[in-house]
Amino acid sequence: MSKFVDRLKNVSKGYVRPMGFNAVASAPPPKMLLAAELDIENLTDKEAFGGADVVLVSASKASAKKLKEAADLLGETVWGVMLGDKAADAAKMAKAGADFVVFSPDAEVSPLTALEKTGKIIILETNLTDFMIRAADCLSVGAVIVGEQADTATLSWRKIMLYQRFADILSKPFLVRVSSNITLSELQSLWALGIDGVLVSGGAGLKELHTLIDGAEWTPKRKRGHMSAIVPSLKMPASESVAPEEPEEPDEGDEE
Numbered sequence: 001m002s003k004f005v006d007r008l009k010n011v012s013k014g015y016v017r018p019m020g021f022n023a024v025a026s027a028p029p030p031k032m033l034l035a036a037e038l039d040i041e042n043l044t045d046k047e048a049f050g051g052a053d054v055v056l057v058s059a060s061k062a063s064a065k066k067l068k069e070a071a072d073l074l075g076e077t078v079w080g081v082m083l084g085d086k087a088a089d090a091a092k093m094a095k096a097g098a099d100f101v102v103f104s105p106d107a108e109v110s111p112l113t114a115l116e117k118t119g120k121i122i123i124l125e126t127n128l129t130d131f132m133i134r135a136a137d138c139l140s141v142g143a144v145i146v147g148e149q150a151d152t153a154t155l156s157w158r159k160i161m162l163y164q165r166f167a168d169i170l171s172k173p174f175l176v177r178v179s180s181n182i183t184l185s186e187l188q189s190l191w192a193l194g195i196d197g198v199l200v201s202g203g204a205g206l207k208e209l210h211t212l213i214d215g216a217e218w219t220p221k222r223k224r225g226h227m228s229a230i231v232p233s234l235k236m237p238a239s240e241s242v243a244p245e246e247p248e249e250p251d252e253g254d255e256e
Contacts, residue, residue, distance in 0.1 A: 002119025033197030051210030
């Protein structure tokens with residue numbers, strides 16, 4: 001099981017599972033997870049990803065040597081790889097130590113289904129139909145990222161409405177792309193929708209964002225993935241049921 005996917009699921013359920021033999025049952029309440037997407041060329045020191053709960057590495061066409069250097073630098077930090085629609089390198093990334101891989105719906109199926117212990121996270125466009133979102137929720141993936149491109153814009157009401165739609169349909173944990181200068185009130189608005197984490201691009205402002213999230217109070221989230229159509233019942237209540245009519249008996253005078 002992917003460590004990151006497992007943690008996302010715990011946050012989505014509303015608790016953090018204690019780790020280790022001496023763990024106590026009273027775990028701290030869950031909070032918004034912070035993921036940072038970084039190009040492998042920018043992984044030059046630990047300052048580049050300091051503060052992130054998890055690192056998503058863009059490493060297209062990276063050599064095995066470069067991957068090993070990145071893995072050594074990341075150390076105990078959980079990390080994964082952005083594959084996009086290039087799924088052929090999935091096994092190579094898993095062998096290098098990637099905890100999970102992120103891919104688009106256009107990625108080839110076979111290389112990804114061959115992964116047993118590596119987590120799989122799919123990227124979904126914000127303009128998908130409800131039917132396609134439901135279909136994605138049925139796939140054998142651990143989590144979802146909403147938004148294909150890096151987001152540098154401020155949070156708008158339109159985005160809130162889009163994310164609300166995903167939160168109402170998806171039962172899987174999911175993250176959304178945000179700007180690194182997002183405010184605490186905006187983060188808490190996303191949390192209230194049922195969003196489990198945010199993904200920022202680059203390392204700028206990462207430590208400040210981590211401090212913001214770590215020092216905030218995160219209220220219990222509402223349940224997600226339970227949206228269903230309301231179908232009116234056509235069954236007549238028992239109290240208003242109509243008894244079958246009994247046949248009328250003929251009058252005695254009519255019998256001749």
